[in-house]
Amino acid sequence: MKLTFHGGVKEVTGANYLLESGDTKILIDCGLAQGGSFSEKHNWGPFPYNPKDIDAVFPTHAHVDHTGRLPKLVKEGFRGKVYSTPPTRDFANLLLLDSEHVLMDEAERFKLPPLYGVREVEELMAKWEGVPYHQEISVGPMKVTLYNAGHILGSSIVLVEVEGKKIVFSGDLGNSPAPIIGPYDVLEEADYCIVESTYGDRIHGELPQGAIEDVIEDTIKAGGVLMIPAFAMERTQKLLFDINELIENKRVPPVQVFLDSPLAIKVTDVYKKYKDYFDEATMNILRGDNMLFDFPGLKKALSTEESRAINEVRPPKVIIAGSGMSNGGRILHHEKRYFPDPNSTILFIGYQARGSLGRKIQEGVKTVKIHGEEVLVRCKAVSIHGYSAHADQRQLLSWLHPMRFTLKKVFVVQGEDESSSAFVQRVINDLAVEAAIPEEGKPYEL
16 A cells, blocks of 8 residues: 655645555545645646546545645546535535636736636536545545544545555644534544644644734724635634624624625535534524624625725724635735725734745735735734634644554644644654654655
8 A cells, every 4th residue: 555645745735645555546635735826836737646547536625725626637537536525515616616717817827728617627526425424435445434623614534444554634633622613533543644734833822712802902992904814714704703702792892894705705605504514502502693604793795896895984894805825815905905004903813824925924024015016014913823723733642642552653744844843753752653744756655
């Protein structure tokens, strides 16, 4: 049996892992590499394997850094099946269609053919089957089971059983227990584990609801604009959930809140479709109040005209818009307008990849280029890491702990070099298990 890493090594994005047993080949994830651009140029390169030889793909969740090259896989001859939870399938359909026009623009900029088109997304969905948690799927000699990763709604840990061995892929593990979707599943044993390490060198800080309460209050007092770049999936829903609680309990003054993201609005509708995946605490809230992702003062901007109309509303106000790393989307228009205002604040609630505009702001740059124009950065910049949808170092170790007696090796992926290296050392020291950052493209015999 062979395992080869074709992305997600010493970087957070671009997860793509090939597992082979005899003639059977499966992929775990097939994502876009992201950084300074929505899609890095090397995504246009050929796959390091023949897509026609792949029997099945198991996307751990819908984020494009885990699904974004699936339509390209179809375009280049993939004829197998795709399996995930039903929410992941529905979310991925929305995210891939939404990404298509952004990728078209980037292809033009790179002077390359389109990465994929709408037709490839449609073909992909025809091959994609929704499977609930804990139901076994057979692909040749491999038996695959999905478990709750607690990262976003429908996100999965993937367990593969083959040749008498158990191989576990963590996917993105959640900051558990997460609001709305509850805690991740804990597996008791495995021979090999491929584990993410986005926050492998850090511990999350304060509880986010109290922190966001302070930021909202401070921005209102200053009479400024609170800009929150947020991914359409999960971060936005958590934010709406928390702001709803703050407003209902009168913990912040009344303020106009704008959700300026057609994709986030559509994704929120999919959340409502899959209430069976909500945790018990969220279901209890729903039984008493059906406005889980809505509250007085929230305005949703679907059209471009509605987005532009936000400019006419005088501060203070809160604007939630994509993309989460400020490398595209409607948030750029608001940042361009309000970055020079010292009374305004930009709040980062998620990981900012190296090279992204968000990361540059976090690192303290004083001018940035947006839409070809130089923009002064005089607003405050605040980061709340507790809002991350990723497990921190302590949670990752806790998740691995029950498997420590059976594990032969842990492969640490999906983190920048410093983060992955720090986590490798903690696994070795704390769990007495062999661990390493794998080499990209090198086949490992399991």
